[in-house]
Amino acid sequence: MNRKKENLFGYIFISPWIIGFLALTLGPLLFSLYGSFTNYNVVSRMDFVGLDNYQELFTNDNLFWVSLYNTFYFVIFSVPLTTILAILISTMMNQNIPGMRVFRTIYYLPAILSGVGVYLLWMQLLDPSTGLVNQFLALFGIDGPNWLFDPDWAKPSLIFMKLWSAGGSMLLYLAAMQGIPKTFYEAAQIDGATRVQMFFKITLPMVSPIIFFDIVTSTIGSFQIFQEAYVMSADNAGAPENSLLFFNLYMWIRAFNLFDMGYAMAMSWILFVIVLLLTLLNFWLSKRWVHYEGD
């Protein structure tokens, strides 16, 4: 086979990606890196200001720290809770239960729904006076909180909404669990293992690579929470009392409301470093608990 021709075909086939990578990823990355050291505002100025933006962020911008706190709060609660719930549901569903397909459909459906329609639905569910959640709590004589209008409950509100869509990860785990050879469990049964032991000694280690994949991607995803906060905070800017001012929302406000583009680009590089560090941390931790077959 003609090597040169093969190379040429290869580059032709991947050329759309190469163009996209240069124009929409690499170019913007370089521009943004330089821009983060300037006072760029789209319209008139782009002067080099050295580390001023970074210095301002770390030493003089209270909202930057608020947004970091909010974002870490959201990630630290939503990622583990969603993962645990998804594993729990998939384990319960992997028991030869009748009507498994129906259950799977019901649990998965909320996960494919997204966008403003879902945010509006949750704003109604959590509405203090007319919402389903507080009406339900009232049945038990509980006076529900003000949810999205209460700075202490606004972030938990978004976490509950996230939990509702745990069915997406559930499906991944269910597929992995169904791939575990039955003989493993039969052998353990002969040795007198209990079901709980089997779960911790067989099921969990066997699906641990999927758990790892899920945690890595959902950490990266949750750290970039934006749309929910934009739509569900009353002023589209993190209300009440900045409790929904997440990192990306603050960056958005600086970039597109105030046109502090240089400043916002500096923020985006800080985000990049944080996400990278979190991913590396996940990989480092994974050596302690992720089990790969053949190891």
Next chain:
Amino acid sequence: MYNTKKMKFWKSVNLVLLLVGALFMIAPLFWMVSISLKSLEEIYQGGFNFIPENIQFSNYAAVFEIIPFFTYFVNTSMITVLVVLGNVFVNAFIAYGFAKIQFKGRETLFIIVLSTMMLPGFITLIPQYVIYANLGLVNTYYPLVLPAFLGSAFNIFLLRQFFKGVPNSMIEAAKMEGANHFYIFFKIALPMVKPALFTVAIFSFNGVWNDFLGPLLYLNDESLYTLQLGLQVFKEQSSTQWHYLMAGSLMVLFPVIVLFFIFQKYFITGSNILGQTEEK
């Protein structure tokens, strides 16, 4: 051996818990339908009541009067069709290149493809906006549609897994008969990965139909708005008119729900594949 009585007990507990969980999952959607059919007075009466006293289908008609729902629907459909077509065929083209053509630098370039998946979207969002602004493309559909024709890492990755399953012997045999890669791609490989194309189409339909960030950033004229942006405006206009808001939201979610029930198989195989490939 297990005590069968004890086993039966736990099986029923398991089933009951799953049923209760399923109720919690589905209740919000029933509630949404219920609110969308109630009158505002009934909603504000409160109570844990799923069945409306008087069913008001007129709430749905009212949505069309309050916002130009039909215009938003046409706009969204147009963008969706273009993005789905671009996503499916361009990514298949690229993925075939990475899976079945042995070119120089392939492995390195593929690692770059994968690493772009980890990149936070906002880091390129601001400079991309600057680029489109300088090209005079803000307030047009170009920024929303163009990227779909330039490849997306996740779909390239997914489709590459499928193309790898096409036997090399078939490709070599076709080459012997003088076929080039274009012919092999269109006539042999593409038909073999049809289920994967469906999966990509469905996921990208979902993505673009529900995209809020792109339209929010790039569209200014109300006549260009998409459904997602329209719903956001609707929310600001009729903030506590829950019956209208839920009717509007349901109409936006409706195509997604219908597609889900028709193509559930592809949604589920998509996740299965992801689950299995990640094991390796």
